Amino acid sequence: MKLPALDLLPNRPVLVALGGLGLLLALAVGPVSRAIDAQAEIAAARDRLARAQAASTRPPQPAPLTAPDADALLAAFRARLDGLAANRAVVIDAANYEPDPAQPTLPRLRAYLRGTAEGLHGLLHALETEAPLMAVEAADLDVARAADEDGGRPLVMRASLTVRGVQLPPPPPETGGRAP
Structure with missing residues (x-):
């Protein structure tokens, strides 16, 4: 049995659109995941900065004997x-x-x-x-x-x-x- 040519299929524009959408999603996943990772790193850095600022405002501990x-x-x-x-x-x-x-x-x-x-x-x-x-x-x-x-x-x-x-x-x- 011979398959019909793709140009004869009535759903060709829909298939091309779905393929393009899939390609766009694949390309967008990398930057989005890097942005999410960067956001987590920024939050951790802000937390470390807040702790360092709080520690710098405390008076120094007296030295032991x-x-x-x-x-x-x-x-x-x-x-x-x-x-x-x-x-x-x-x-x-x-x-x-x-x-x-x-x-x-x-x-x-x-x-x-x-x-x-x-x-x-x-x-x-x-x-x-x-x-x-x-x-x-x-x-x-x-x-x-x-x-x-x-x-x-x-x-x-x-x-x-x-x-x-x-x-x-x-x-x-x-x-x-x-x-x-």
Whole structure:
């Protein structure tokens, strides 16, 4: 059986129009999909820009307590405690350095203090909010002496604090400009 020639078909203009429409759709899909991808990338970039702008308006975080070695870190911790206790009713009984084998650059620093509840509260608040920043890992509070209303003596408390300091790693050895 022989097929009729295309020029004899009555639907030839419709077939040509559908073929042209299909070609136009095929050509339009590429730019449209690239435009949709570009729109998603622009939205992500705007989100990153908004987060960066918000971060730039925040005040900088205070630096943590750092020192190059254990003795310097303990001395800096003790000096920080002495400075904070000077304006408060707080006495520093002891300050110790305790290395942490699991985190060698974040040793524990322990302090044993006595003072009024207000003095200890103010010292703890200053440790956690003022530079150099120290996060209190553990704190034990106990009554050292009860208040004496008749004698006018305030309540005296004992506090045992554990904070983390940052021990800076030693600088890399000098190679004199040569590769090791």
